[in-house]
Amino acid sequence: MDNAIEAINLTKYYDDLLAVDHINFEVKKGEIFGFLGPNGAGKTTTIRMLTGISIPNEGTATIIGYDVQRQPVEAKEQMGIVPDVSNVYNELSAWDNLIFTGKLYDMPKTYRESRAEELLKMFGLYDRRREKVQGFSRGMKRRTCIAMALMNRSSILFLDEPTSGLDVQSVLIIRDLIRKLNRQGLTIFLTTHNIEEASQMCDRVAIINHGKIAAIDTPEKLKRTVESLQSVEVAFEAIPPDALKELAELPKVSEVVKEGDKFRLITHDPSSVLASTWNYAQSNNLKLITVNTLGPSLEDVFVKLTGIRPATMKEELGKTDRGGGQSMGQGRERR
Amino acid sequence: MKDMHSSHLGREVRVAWAITVKDMLTYYTRPPSLMFGILFPFSLFLSFSIGRNAPLATQIPILISQTLFFASSSIGPVVIPSERANQTFDRFLTSPVSLLSILMGKTLAGIIYGAGISVIPVLVGIAFFGSQIINLGALFACFLLSSLAFSALGIMFASIPGQTPGQVMMPLNFVRIPLLFISGIYTPIRELPTWMQAVSMLSPLTHTVELARYASGGETFFGPILNIIILTTYAAAFLFMGIRFHIMNQRKE
Numbered sequence: 001m002d003n004a005i006e007a008i009n010l011t012k013y014y015d016d017l018l019a020v021d022h023i024n025f026e027v028k029k030g031e032i033f034g035f036l037g038p039n040g041a042g043k044t045t046t047i048r049m050l051t052g053i054s055i056p057n058e059g060t061a062t063i064i065g066y067d068v069q070r071q072p073v074e075a076k077e078q079m080g081i082v083p084d085v086s087n088v089y090n091e092l093s094a095w096d097n098l099i100f101t102g103k104l105y106d107m108p109k110t111y112r113e114s115r116a117e118e119l120l121k122m123f124g125l126y127d128r129r130r131e132k133v134q135g136f137s138r139g140m141k142r143r144t145c146i147a148m149a150l151m152n153r154s155s156i157l158f159l160d161e162p163t164s165g166l167d168v169q170s171v172l173i174i175r176d177l178i179r180k181l182n183r184q185g186l187t188i189f190l191t192t193h194n195i196e197e198a199s200q201m202c203d204r205v206a207i208i209n210h211g212k213i214a215a216i217d218t219p220e221k222l223k224r225t226v227e228s229l230q231s232v233e234v235a236f237e238a239i240p241p242d243a244l245k246e247l248a249e250l251p252k253v254s255e256v257v258k259e260g261d262k263f264r265l266i267t268h269d270p271s272s273v274l275a276s277t278w279n280y281a282q283s284n285n286l287k288l289i290t291v292n293t294l295g296p297s298l299e300d301v302f303v304k305l306t307g308i309r310p311a312t313m314k315e316e317l318g319k320t321d322r323g324g325g326q327s328m329g330q331g332r333e334r335r
Numbered sequence: 336m337k338d339m340h341s342s343h344l345g346r347e348v349r350v351a352w353a354i355t356v357k358d359m360l361t362y363y364t365r366p367p368s369l370m371f372g373i374l375f376p377f378s379l380f381l382s383f384s385i386g387r388n389a390p391l392a393t394q395i396p397i398l399i400s401q402t403l404f405f406a407s408s409s410i411g412p413v414v415i416p417s418e419r420a421n422q423t424f425d426r427f428l429t430s431p432v433s434l435l436s437i438l439m440g441k442t443l444a445g446i447i448y449g450a451g452i453s454v455i456p457v458l459v460g461i462a463f464f465g466s467q468i469i470n471l472g473a474l475f476a477c478f479l480l481s482s483l484a485f486s487a488l489g490i491m492f493a494s495i496p497g498q499t500p501g502q503v504m505m506p507l508n509f510v511r512i513p514l515l516f517i518s519g520i521y522t523p524i525r526e527l528p529t530w531m532q533a534v535s536m537l538s539p540l541t542h543t544v545e546l547a548r549y550a551s552g553g554e555t556f557f558g559p560i561l562n563i564i565i566l567t568t569y570a571a572a573f574l575f576m577g578i579r580f581h582i583m584n585q586r587k588e
Contacts, residue, residue: 014587053428054588076431087422091361103353104430106346148426 004029004156004187005050009059012045012211019045021211022059027189027204029155032182034202034219035191036298038306042211043191044084047160050189051081063156077105080149084160084191086141090134094125094144097133098151105152112151119147123177139170146177156187163197175201199298207305214305222301229300232273235262235290236281246284250276262290347436354427354440355447358414363448367413367500372406373452383521392467395460396547397520399453400481404540407449407482408511411441411489412503420498428585438490438578445486450478460551469552473559477546480566484539487573494580496587514540524556532556539569 005027012020020042027033037043048054050061052068052075061068066075088097095116102112120126123143128136133144142162149157159178163171178201182188192198198205199219206216215222236243239261247263248256252273255266267273270293281288362368380398384391418424427437457474460466468474492507515521517531518540524532535541542562545555555562 048588051429053425053585055582055586057586073431073433076429079429081425081429083422083425085422087426089357089361089423090421092357100353100357101426104350104426104432106349106431 002028003062004031004064005033005189006062007046007050007059008061010046010049010056010061011058012042012049012054013057019211020049020056023208023211023213025206025213025216027156027187029187030182030185031203032178032188032190032201034198034205035189035208036193036195036198036205036302037191037208038193041208041306043193043208044160045211046208047081047083047158047189047191051079051158052076077152078154079156079158080152080154081158082142082146082149082160082162084164086138086145088133088141088144088148091132093130093132094120094136094147095129097144098148101148101151107152115151115153119150123147137170139166139173142166142170142174146174150181154186156189157181158189160191161193162190163192163194195297195299195302205298207302209306215301219298223296223298225301229296229304230267230270231294232265232267232270232277233259233262233290233292233294234265234277234281234288237287237289240284240286246280247277250280252276264294347432350430350432351436351440351443354437355443358410358441358444359447362410362414362417362444365413365417367504368409368448371409371413371500371504372448373402375409376401376405379515391464392460392551393553395456395464395466396544396551396553398456398460399477399547400518400520400540400544401515402453402456403449403478403481403543404485404511404514406452407445407485408489408492408507409504410445410448410486411491411493412507413500414441414444415490415493416497416500416503419496434581434585435578438574438581441493442483442486442490442574442577445489446479446482449482449485453478453482466551468550470550473546474550476559476563476566477543477550480563480570481539481543481546484566484570484573485543487570487577488539491573491577491580494577494584496584514538517541519544519556536565539566542566 003026007023007025010020010023011018023046035043035046045054049056050063050068052072055069063075064078066078068075089100092100098116098119099112102116107115117126120129123146125140125143125147133141136144146162162178163174166174175197178188178190190198190202202219204216204218205222207214215225240246243263244256244258247253247265250265250273252267252269253265254268257264257266265273265277274291274293277291278288280286376398380401384394384397387394415424428434457466457468461468489507493503495503495506497503517535518538519527519535520540524535524541527535536557542557542565545557545562546559546566549555549559549562
């Protein structure tokens with residue numbers, strides 16, 4: 001049994017709406033598997049079916065070979081779950097939250113207490129273990145929630161948007177922790193819409209869109225599928241008013257995206273665009289402060305597969321079509 | 336094999352009890368529990384009892400029945416929507432325990448709450464108003480079966496997919512309040528017309544009132560055996576329907 005998770009023909013309807021459409025995938029033991037998709041694509045519905053919260057209309061999900069619907073107790077013993085909302089008991093202390101979780105898994109008293117102590121120390125919460133969780137910061141609640149998911153020494157950890165809405169320090173702590181847990185042999189199933197996070201952390205990613213799996217592969221292999229999407233990133237000391245329009249008119253530039261104080265010129269021929277950008281700067285007396293050539297990123301793959309893309313020149317200039325697009329605005333691969 | 340079954344059963348019982356204790360610690364003192372479980376039955380009792388000629392000792396069974404009814408049936412509608420709102424109910428659904436044990440744990444929290452509060456009017460009645468408990472067995476059956484049936488009623492209503500106690504309490508009160516008027520609380524059943532007596536027999540609250548009266552030496556219309564049979568039937572039916580409705584919710588989730 002090499003697979004930690006198998007989804008076979010998994011399907012979910014909400015009345016007439018087909019939220020998850022006969023999806024198939026497997027997650028190997030010891031992998032960090034990313035599940036990417038725009039809002040409403042079916043990520044959380046899938047995780048809810050895999051963890052037994054929701055019953056699929058069709059198909060099956062197995063956890064270490066146990067059918068989640070037919071052998072729920074065996075399957076659920078193998079998993080820990082961190083949902084998108086930190087579902088801790090605010091009225092209880094951090095200690096009581098962990099102890100109660102241990103009771104739900106019927107862990108013996110001495111074992112659950114030693115495990116709770118170990119986890120609270122690992123997550124830097126031990127000194128505040130007697131405080132009610134309602135006084136904790138969002139990052140601390142998230143850490144408590146992850147600690148609760150690890151109480152039963154599960155072999156698979158489901159994380160639904162684990163870093164969403166957290167401050168930078170908490171994000172870094174949680175990412176580091178996920179990597180550590182994975183090195184200890186834990187299989188991680190991670191849903192996120194943070195593409196950079198998925199690119200940095202995951203061994204493989206699946207992209208789900210409109211309830212269907214659009215692609216599954218390693219981040220690098222996925223990037224290779226859109227190798228033609230290269231770009232030149234430039235920043236000027238002072239931005240001329242018509243820069244967006246004028247840069248778009250340069251030869252071999254197919255599209256210009258403004259990203260903060262930088263412009264990204266999408267092209268098949270970065271060397272030609274570099275030269276023409278240099279000429280443009282010279283002729284307009286502009287001082288270039290940044291020039292980078294960029295390879296395709298996982299975001300480009302995501303954009304290509306889902307149709308969701310950052311604001312383009314047309315949208316920046318016209319600002320007429322705000323409803324259709326969802327800006328992702330993530331980092332890119334520098335070359 | 337037998338050991339496996341007994342250990343599995345033991346595990347389910349331990350987890351159900353852990354859920355009960357957690358609910359007791361977390362929800363017993365929440366304002367909706369206090370309001371619908373304690374204030375509501377006591378206020379109703381006072382508003383209907385003050386000014387009546389009947390001696391208070393004869394009205395204590397009414398207060399016992401009302402507190403059993405309201406307090407037991409209020410815990411599920413407070414706990415489950417609150418847990419649904421902050422997604423802590425999902426914790427149970429993802430833990431290795433059956434839905435039956437989860438709901439039994441919650442039902443037990445309602446039973447302890449209802450029965451615990453209803454002991455107060457029994458003690459107050461004996462201490463201050465000359466009430467007597469003639470049949471302790473009938474009182475025990477009244478407490479056990481009524482709190483079980485009404486707690487299960489609350490759990491069944493809590494399957495309504497709301498995220499605030501009010502979303503469940505409102506439809507529940509559409510059932511609870513009319514039951515007060517057909518259950519022989521304010522008008523003795525033998526004074527009702529025949530068709531109303533038949534309707535009254537269908538109300539579980541009727542049988543709680545009857546058993547409470549019987550325990551304190553009063554008369555019963557349907558008899559304690561029928562009271563026990565009907566309350567047991569309702570308890571089983573509410574539990575069964577509650578589980579079915581919660582499974583239906585999971586299919587819709």
